[in-house]
Structures are given as C-alpha cells and as structure tokens.
Amino acid sequence: xxxxxxLNLVNDLLLRLFSExxxxxxxxPLIQVGLVIVITTGWVAYATYLERKISAFMQARLGPMRxxxxxxxxxxxxxxxxxxxxxxxxxxxxxxIFFVAPYIAVVAAFVVxxxxxxxPDWAVITDVNIGVLFVLAVSSVGVLxxxxxxxxxxxxxxxxxxxxxxxxMVSYEVxxxxxxxxxxxxxxxxxxxxxxxxxxxxxxxxFFYQPIGFFIFLISGIAENNRAPFDLPEAESELVAGxxxxxxxxxxxxxxxxEYAAMVVVTAVATTLYLGGWYFPLVYRLTEAHGWHNLxxxxxxxxxxxxxxxxxxxxxxxxxxxxxxxxxxLMDLGWKWLLPAALINIVVTALxxxxxxxxxxxxxxxxxxxxxxxxxxxxxxxxxxxxxxxxNLFLTAGILSLINWRARDFNLKKQRRKxxxxxxxxxxxxxxxxxxx
Amino acid sequence: xxQVEIATTREALLDAPEMTLNMGPxxxxxxxxxxxxxxxxxxxVIDLDCDVGYLHRxxxxxxxxxxxxxxxxxWDRLDYIAAVSNGLVWxxxxxxxxxxxxxxxxxxxxxxxxxxxxxxxxxxxxxTHAMDIGAVTILLWxxxxxxxxxxxxxxxxxxxxxxxxxxxxxxxxxxxxxFVEDVxxxxxxxxxxxxxxxxxxxxxxxxxxxxxxxxxxSAADAVAIGLSGPALRGSGVPWDIRKARPYAAYAEMDFEVxxxxxxxxxxxxxxxxxxxRQSRRIVKQAIENLPDGPxxxxxxxxxKPPVGDYYHSIEGPKGEIxxxxxxxxxxxxxxxxxxxxxxxxxxxLKKMSIGHLVADVVAIIGTLDIVLxxxxx
Numbered sequence: 001x002x003x004x005x006x007l008n009l010v011n012d013l014l015l016r017l018f019s020e021x022x023x024x025x026x027x028x029p030l031i032q033v034g035l036v037i038v039i040t041t042g043w044v045a046y047a048t049y050l051e052r053k054i055s056a057f058m059q060a061r062l063g064p065m066r067x068x069x070x071x072x073x074x075x076x077x078x079x080x081x082x083x084x085x086x087x088x089x090x091x092x093x094x095x096x097i098f099f100v101a102p103y104i105a106v107v108a109a110f111v112v113x114x115x116x117x118x119x120p121d122w123a124v125i126t127d128v129n130i131g132v133l134f135v136l137a138v139s140s141v142g143v144l145x146x147x148x149x150x151x152x153x154x155x156x157x158x159x160x161x162x163x164x165x166x167x168x169m170v171s172y173e174v175x176x177x178x179x180x181x182x183x184x185x186x187x188x189x190x191x192x193x194x195x196x197x198x199x200x201x202x203x204x205x206x207f208f209y210q211p212i213g214f215f216i217f218l219i220s221g222i223a224e225n226n227r228a229p230f231d232l233p234e235a236e237s238e239l240v241a242g243x244x245x246x247x248x249x250x251x252x253x254x255x256x257x258x259e260y261a262a263m264v265v266v267t268a269v270a271t272t273l274y275l276g277g278w279y280f281p282l283v284y285r286l287t288e289a290h291g292w293h294n295l296x297x298x299x300x301x302x303x304x305x306x307x308x309x310x311x312x313x314x315x316x317x318x319x320x321x322x323x324x325x326x327x328x329x330l331m332d333l334g335w336k337w338l339l340p341a342a343l344i345n346i347v348v349t350a351l352x353x354x355x356x357x358x359x360x361x362x363x364x365x366x367x368x369x370x371x372x373x374x375x376x377x378x379x380x381x382x383x384x385x386x387x388x389x390x391x392n393l394f395l396t397a398g399i400l401s402l403i404n405w406r407a408r409d410f411n412l413k414k415q416r417r418k419x420x421x422x423x424x425x426x427x428x429x430x431x432x433x434x435x436x437x
Numbered sequence: 438x439x440q441v442e443i444a445t446t447r448e449a450l451l452d453a454p455e456m457t458l459n460m461g462p463x464x465x466x467x468x469x470x471x472x473x474x475x476x477x478x479x480x481x482v483i484d485l486d487c488d489v490g491y492l493h494r495x496x497x498x499x500x501x502x503x504x505x506x507x508x509x510x511x512w513d514r515l516d517y518i519a520a521v522s523n524g525l526v527w528x529x530x531x532x533x534x535x536x537x538x539x540x541x542x543x544x545x546x547x548x549x550x551x552x553x554x555x556x557x558x559x560x561x562x563x564x565t566h567a568m569d570i571g572a573v574t575i576l577l578w579x580x581x582x583x584x585x586x587x588x589x590x591x592x593x594x595x596x597x598x599x600x601x602x603x604x605x606x607x608x609x610x611x612x613x614x615x616f617v618e619d620v621x622x623x624x625x626x627x628x629x630x631x632x633x634x635x636x637x638x639x640x641x642x643x644x645x646x647x648x649x650x651x652x653x654x655s656a657a658d659a660v661a662i663g664l665s666g667p668a669l670r671g672s673g674v675p676w677d678i679r680k681a682r683p684y685a686a687y688a689e690m691d692f693e694v695x696x697x698x699x700x701x702x703x704x705x706x707x708x709x710x711x712x713x714r715q716s717r718r719i720v721k722q723a724i725e726n727l728p729d730g731p732x733x734x735x736x737x738x739x740x741k742p743p744v745g746d747y748y749h750s751i752e753g754p755k756g757e758i759x760x761x762x763x764x765x766x767x768x769x770x771x772x773x774x775x776x777x778x779x780x781x782x783x784x785x786l787k788k789m790s791i792g793h794l795v796a797d798v799v800a801i802i803g804t805l806d807i808v809l810x811x812x813x814x
Contacts, residue, residue: 059577156458160480160795228571229643323643324571326796327480412645419707420673421693424680430749431529431544431684 032125036113044260045075047312054316085249090154093246097152102251105145105258112138112265117193119278119300121293124193131192132184135269136177139224142262143169146226146243149255153246161242164327169224171334176220178342182213182349183273186375186385192269196277198374200284202382205276209352209385212345212392214274216338218311221266223334225259228319230330267311271304275311278304336404341396348395352388356381455483458795462491468565468802469809473786480794485787489780492813500773505531505740506605508773513599515758515775516811518561521554521590521602522753523811528603529684530749530760532734534742535605543607543732544686549620549723550593550602551685551751552716556627557586558754558806559709559716563634566706566803570647575634582630589619605740607733617724624721631713639707648703652789652801655700662788663781666756667708668805672700678752685751689726690719702804709806741768755779755806775814779807 014023049064049072056063064071089098115131117124128134143166150162183206187195199206207214223230244255271277278300287296325333356377360367367381377385404410456477462470470491476484496515500508512527513520525547532539564579587597592613594600603609638644654664659672669676677694679687695711697704742764750759756778765771782805789805790798 055574059574060581061577156456160458231571320574321637322572323567323638323641323647324796325643326647326794328794329643329646412642412649413640416640416645417698417704417707419704419711420696420698421711422675422696424675424677424694426683426688427681429684429688430682431533431539 028122029125032122033114036118036125037110040110040113040261040264041257043264044257045079047260047264048078048256049075050312051316051319054313055320058317058320079253082253083250087250088246088248090246092154094152094154097148098246099251101145101149101152102247102254102258104148105142106254106261108138108141108145109258109261109265113261113268115192116265116268117196117272117277118304119297120193120196121297123278123297123301127191127193129194130190132180132190132195132273135192135265136173136180139262139265140169140173142258145255145258149247150243153243155246158243158245161245165226165243168226168230168330168334171331172220172223172338175216175334175338175342176224178339178346179213179216179220180273182210182345185349185353186210188371188374192272192277194373195273196279199276200279201373202369202376203281204382205274205279207274207276209389210274210345210349211389212341212396213349214270216342216345217270217274218314220334220338221270222315222318223330225262225266225315227259227263227315229322229324231319231324263312263315264308267308267315268304270311271307275307277307332407336407337400340400340403344396344399345392348388348392352385355388356384359384454478460798462488468807471783471802471807471809471812473798473802475795475798477795480796482790482793482795482798485790485798487783487786489783489809489812492809494814496814497773497775500770502769504768505742505770508770509603509605510599510601513601514810515777515814516558516753516755516779516808517598518808519554519558519754520599522551522558522751523758524600524602525551525685526749526751526753526758526760528605529751530747530762531605531740531742533749534745534747534762534764535740537606537734537736539607539734540731541686541728542611542730543734545723545727546608546612546732547603548686548690549720549727550590552720552723553586553589553620553623555716555754556713556720557583559713560586562709562754562803562806566800566806567638569799569803570644572638572641572644575637578630578634582627585623589616589623592616592619604733604736606736607731611732617727620720620724624717624724627717628714631710635710639710645703647796647800648706648804649701650699651702651793651797652804653699653701654785654789658788659700659785662785664756664785665778665781666752666754666806667705667712668756668782668785670695671697671705671708673698678750678757682750684749686723687719690722692719702800705804739768741766750776753778755808755811756782758811775811777811777814779805779809780812783807783812 011023014027018027052074053063053071064074067073067077089095112135114125115128115134117127146165146169147162150158150160150165153159183195184190186206186209187198189195189198195206244252247255280300280303283299283303284296287293287299353375356367356375359365360381365380366378367384369376369378369381401410458475458477459472460475461472472488472491474486474488475482494514496511499511503511509524509527512523515523560579560583564576564583567573567575567579590600590602591597593610593616594602601609654662654668654672656672656674659669659674664672665676673696675694675696678684679690679692680694692715695708695715697708742762744764744766746761746763748759748761750757757776758778759776761772761774761776762770763772786798786801786805789801793801
C-alpha cells in the first residue's frame with residue numbers, strides 16, 4: 001500500500017543500523033510506546049474539551065470559544081495554566097506521600113494502555129497472555145493513589161472522599177471482574193488480542209452473547225472511574241472536591257489526567273471485550289484480502305477508536321443527565337444488584353456453553369465449528385448463544401426482583417406521588433384593590 | 438443556641454467515636470455563608486448546629502435612621518433573589534400605616550411582577566437544589582428561563598436583581614411599552630419548559646431515591662417550628678397568605694394551593710414545581726384583565742405616618758415574609774422588624790437531618806430554600 005510504504009522504509013533503515021532482534025524487540029516497541037503515550041495524552045486532553053463542548057450543547061451554552069477556533073486550543077491553554085501555578089502543599093500534610101500520590105494515579109492509568117490492542121499486528125504494544133488479569137490488577141492500583149492522597153492531605157473532606165473511593169472501587173471491582181468471565185468463556189483466552197481475534201474469526205461481537213455482562217462491565221467501569229452518577233469521592237456539593245481538595249496546579253492536573261485516562265482505559269477494554277475491538281465487518285475483505293496490510297491495520301485502529309469514542313460519549317451523556325447516587329445507595333447497587341447479576345450471568349453463560357457442546361454432533365447437528373481461536377460457533381450455535389444471552393436479561397430481572405422486592409427503593413416510580421391541589425377558601429383581604437377609579 | 442461539643446485535645450480527638458465536620462461558611466452548597474457544624478458517626482449525622490450571622494448588615498437598625506422612602510432599597514438586599522416580593526412587603530406596610538388607597542392597575546402590576554419573581558426564585562431554587570444532588574444540567578436550564586424574567590425586570594425597573602421595584606403609593610413608572618407582549622410570550626412557553634424539567638427529574642430513579650423519605654417533617658412539627666411557604670405546604674398544611682389574607686390583587690385571582698403529604702424533600706419539590714404552574718396561571722389572568730388607569734396614588738411629598746404600629750405579611754417565594762413597623766409620627770420609623778422566612782425555616786434543619794447522611798444534609802439545605810441575605814439581615 002503506497003500510503004504506508006514509509007513504514008517499511010523506516011524498517012529497512014533501522015535494520016541497517018541495528019541487528020534484527022534489536023529492531024523488533026527494542027526499537028519498534030519504544031516507538032509504539034511513545035506513540036501510544038502521545039496519542040493517549042492527546043486523547044485525554046481533547047476528551048476534556050469534548051466533555052466541555054458536549055455538556056455545553058446539552059445545557060444551551062457554547063462552551064469554550066475563545067482560545068483558537070471554537071476553543072480548540074483550550075486544553076493546551078489549560079495545561080499551560082496549570083503548569084505555571086503554584087504547587088501548594090498544606091502545612092500539616094504528609095509531604096512525601098502527598099508528592100507521590102498523583103504519580104501513582106497517572107502511572108496506573110497509563111500502564112494499562114500497554115496491553116490494549118488498538119488494532120491487529122503492529123498496533124499492539126505487547127500481547128500479554130494474561131492481559132485481562134493485568135488490566136484488572138493495574139487499574140486497581142489507582143485506588144491506592146486516591147487513598148494516599150486523601151490521607152496525606154490531612155483534611156477531613158479529603159479523608160472522607162478517600163474512604164468513599166476505596167469502598168466504592170473495591171466493591172465495584174468484584175462485579176467488574178465477574179462480568180468479564182462470561183466473555184472469557186467464549187474467548188477461551190485471557191489475552192486481549194486473543195479476545196478480539198476470537199470475535200473477528202467468528203464474525204460476531206461478544207455483546208450479542210453477553211448483553212448483561214456488557215452492561216455490568218460498563219456500569220462498574222463508570223463507578224470504578226468515579227464518574228457521575230457515581231462521582232461520590234469528589235462529590236463537589238458535599239465534599240468540596242473529595243480526595244483532591246488540597247491539591248492544586250500540576251499535581252491536581254495529574255489527578256485530572258488520571259481520571260480521564262482511566263475512562264479511556266475502561267472504554268477501550270469494554271470495546272475489546274464486548275464490541276469486537278478493532279473488528280468491523282467487511283474491513284478485512286476490502287483491504288487485507290487485496291494485500292493492503294498496513295491500510296487494514298490503520299482502518300482497524302480507526303474502527304477501534306471510533307467504538308471507544310462512542311462509549312466515551314455515553315460517559316459524558318450520563319454525567320450531564322443524571323443526579324448523583326448517595327453513598328449507601330451506591331453500595332446497594334453494587335452488592336445487591338450488580339454482583340448477583342454478574343453471578344447469574346456466569347452460571348447462565350456456562351449453562352449455555354454446556355448446552356452448545358452437548359448439542360454438538362447430536363442428531364446430525366453441528367454447533368461448534370472449531371476451537372482454534374475462541375469458541376468458534378456455527379450459525380445454529382450462535383443462535384443458541386444469543387438466545388441464552390438475551391433470555392438471561394429476563395431471568396436476571398426476575399431473580400433480582402425476587403431478591404430485592406422488599407427494599408425501600410425497589411419500585412420508586414410506584415411510590416411517586418401526585419400533588420394535591422386545594423382551593424383554600426379566601427380570607428379577609430389585608431389590602432383591597434379599589435374598584436372605583 | 439445549642440452548641441455542638443468539639444473535641445480539641447489530641448487525646449479527645451483520638452478517643453472520640455465521632456468526627457466533627459465544619460461545613461462552611463465557604464462551602465459550595467451552603468447557599469452563601471451558612472456554617473454548619475456536623476457531628477458525624479461515619480457519615481451519619483448525629484448532631485448539627487447552624488452558625489449564622491456572617492452576612493449581618495444591621496438592616497433593622499439602619500432602617501431606624503432612614504426616611505420611609507429610603508428604606509425600600511435596603512429591603513431588596515434581604516432576599517436578593519426575590520427583591521420584588523421583599524420590596525412589596527415594605528411599601529404595603531407603609532401604605533397600610535398611612536391608609537393610602539393604591540390604584541387598581543398598580544395592584545395588578547404588583548401581582549404580575551411578584552408572581553414572576555416567585556417563578557424566578559423557584560427556578561433558582563430548582564437549579565441549585567438539583568445541582569446539590571448532582572444534576573448540573575438543570576441549573577443551566579433553569580437559568581435560561583430565569584433570564585427571560587430578569588429581562589422583563591430590567592426593562593421595567595432598570596435592574597435585574599435588586600430592582601427597587603415599588604414606591605409608597607404605587608409604582609415608579611407605568612409598565613413599559615411591550616410589557617404585556619413580553620409577559621404573554623413568557624406565559625405561553627413556560628409550561629413546556631417546566632415539563633422538560635419534570636421529564637428529567639420527577640420520575641428519575643436516582644432523583645426519587647435521593648429525595649423520597651429524606652428530611653421528613655410532620656405537619657405538627659412544621660407548625661410548631663413556624664415553617665412557612667412551600668416548606669409548610671409540603672407537609673400538608675393548607676396555609677397560603679395569598680389566600681388567607683389576600684394582598685395586592687390576589688383577592689380577584691383564581692388559583693389553587695398545592696399540598697404535599699409526607700413532608701419530605703420530594704413533596705417539597707413537587708409543591709414548588711406546581712407552585713410555578715399556579716404562578717403562571719395567576720400571571721396569565723392578571724395580564725389578560727390588566728385594568729387601565731393611573732399607577733400612583735396621591736402621596737404626600739413627605740411621608741409621615743401617624744403614630745401607631747402595623748404588621749403586614751405577604752407570601753414570599755420562601756414563605757411568609759412580614760414587616761412590623763412602629764411609627765412615632767416622624768419621617769423615620771421608630772422600630773422595624775422583619776419576619777424572615779428563611780431564618781425560621783432554617784430552624785427545621787436539625788430536626789430534618791439527624792440520622793441522615795452528609796449527602797442528605799446538602800439536599801435538605803437545598804430543599805429549605807434559604808437565602809443568607811435574609812437570615813443574617
């Protein structure tokens with residue numbers, strides 16, 4: 001492919017300077033890492049811009065308009081402003097921990113990007129064979145940063161924010177991890193690239209097998225990122241700014257970047273696991289089949305970014321529409337609704353997979369095509385899996401209602417009251433309008 | 438006033454099972470400069486104390502040294518969100534004291550403009566209350582409609598917030614050209630906007646779970662504390678000064694009073710939403726039947742009410758705002774006393790919030806709809 005030929009030229013040039021293993025395992029990964037960091041940072045910066053613009057359109061405003069055309073340079077201006085601000089540390093703060101906490105937050109959010117498959121072939125930095133575990137493990141390190149920040153600030157608001165965030169993240173981590181298992185049953189691998197390949201080779205998104213898993217993952221992801229309606233740790237109307245109340249300037253902006261980077265990570269992982277990652281119908285047939293490999297990779301990366309961007313929009317949309325949960329209601333949602341739903345999902349998915357395997361080769365029926373990558377299903381196998389997936393929606397709704405019907409907030413809409421309108425009799429006027437002129 | 442005990446020594450702090458949290462006076466959701474000292478067990482409020490006075494300007498004392506006409510602009514600064522209503526209570530009290538007969542047209546204009554002010558005040562309450570609970574978008578939407586009302590005020594009075602709307606005996610000017618059209622346009626489209634807010638909030642599951650059963654106060658308690666306005670009617674007490682002792686042109690208006698049942702935050706929310714609809718109904722009637730004629734009574738150049746005293750109150754957006762004036766026959770009142778609805782409504786905060794969480798305290802402060810300018814005076 002002519003457009004991307006320079007890549008091969010660069011490769012040739014590098015091969016003249018270094019040995020082949022050095023080029024393949026040191027130079028190119030470094031270039032990839034650099035690119036991913038640059039792209040993620042840019043994405044994070046412009047996610048803030050997009051958030052402000054989208055919220056502005058929802059709220060009948062214009063949003064940033066002054067810096068550059070349509071305010072496009074606003075993120076850069078904000079970044080410069082934050083860099084030049086005073087790095088203020090409260091007098092009684094635990095200085096060392098106060099210094100370190102923001103870096104932990106940023107590193108935890110950015111490192112996950114290493115295993116995210118942005119596309120096939122050279123668009124993956126590293127394909128760890130336990131990628132999913134790696135994502136879960138590293139993203140939970142982010143909690144540590146919030147706790148340390150809240151504790152070291154020596155402020156009650158920050159402490160309350162940190163307590164809330166630790167409780168919240170720990171409880172949502174559980175349902176998040178359990179929700180993924182359903183998709184992994186079909187993928188038969190923990191490698192994130194492997195999950196995408198499983199979806200691509202079967203021409204299906206796991207969303208159709210795992211609708212409940214997808215919703216649980218997304219909700220827990222939003223809660224995990226402390227985004228509205230679950231933004232309790234930084235609930236500005238109660239806790240001022242939560243765990244980063246005492247932070248200012250650059251350190252504050254690191255927390256801010258970590259928050260947005262964590263959002264990008266969750267959307268990227270959700271895309272990979274449930275929306276087919278970089279896989280999109282027809283792309284392979286129109287590019288790779290003609291031998292245009294680099295174009296195939298480039299288009300796949302764009303597909304991936306588009307899917308993740310749509311999920312990111314969902315984040316913004318929810319934030320500017322919904323009120324905030326209360327702390328105990330958040331815990332209710334996590335433990336009484338999402339966790340049972342995730343468990344039911346695992347059981348039903350396992351049953352579904354068992355039924356598919358059992359029906360294979362029975363009465364001349366073929367449900368499983370191959371086990372080469374993922375659970376390769378034939379058309380009839382796919383139908384069974386989809387029926388199990390969407391039937392699970394009703395089953396879960398039923399079981400959750402059974403569990404929770406006694407709760408105060410089970411059916412709040414029924415509790416919605418109409419207001420009484422009373423025509424109170426008029427008393428003796430204090431002031432009488434004059435009738436004659 | 439009741440004081441929350443605060444642990445000060447290191448040992449006491451370490452031993453104390455509770456945490457004392459100082460909310461305000463600089464806090465994003467105390468609606469001004471209210472300081473609330475909370476005693477928390479975990480996040481549950483076990484004790485609470487309000488500290489007011491950060492905005493004290495000595496209004497009542499200032500009024501003793503000003504002539505009757507000069508006091509009116511001060512009253513705009515009490516409840517600066519409802520300056521038009523506050524101004525009305527002052528001029529009507531003095532008019533009653535002097536026995537002035539205000540022309541019919543002025544009464545009608547007063548009714549229209551105070552009701553518009555009530556809508557503006559309730560919109561501000563809706564926006565800030567929703568923002569306290571986390572729905573930020575509603576604030577901007579509410580401000581969009583409030584802006585239309587403020588534009589009408591600006592054209593009529595020359596100011597948006599502290600309007601100095603009335604003069605003793607009538608109005609400073611007649612309605613401006615195009616006033617009727619402006620008001621009619623607002624009246625026509627306003628219900629659709631109210632429906633928008635109700636779509637976002639009234640049946641929203643999170644909104645319901647945040648407001649239903651929060652900050653409950655029974656009708657008996659509400660009366661005992663002396664609550665007034667929507668906070669009282671949310672508990673189901675049918676008391677509205679516009680009905681009980683009609684002033685301005687309310688005696689000729691046809692409207693209903695919305696009442697809640699449980700006296701929780703959600704009921705008060707519904708009451709205020711319905712009040713906005715009723716206010717619109719009143720404005721519509723008044724603007725359609727707006728009589729012609731002068732807007733000023735014959736008022737003496739020097740206002741010297743006869744010796745005596747008078748208490749007059751009106752239904753402000755926050756509740757019963759009253760004014761007690763004692764005249765000694767000079768150009769200056771001998772004593773003025775304001776009955777501040779927000780100050781009295783704030784007394785219910787402790788009763789409402791003990792046993793709830795910190796997040797609920799914010800919601801309850803929001804639902805009481807307090808304005809610190811009027812609490813501290």
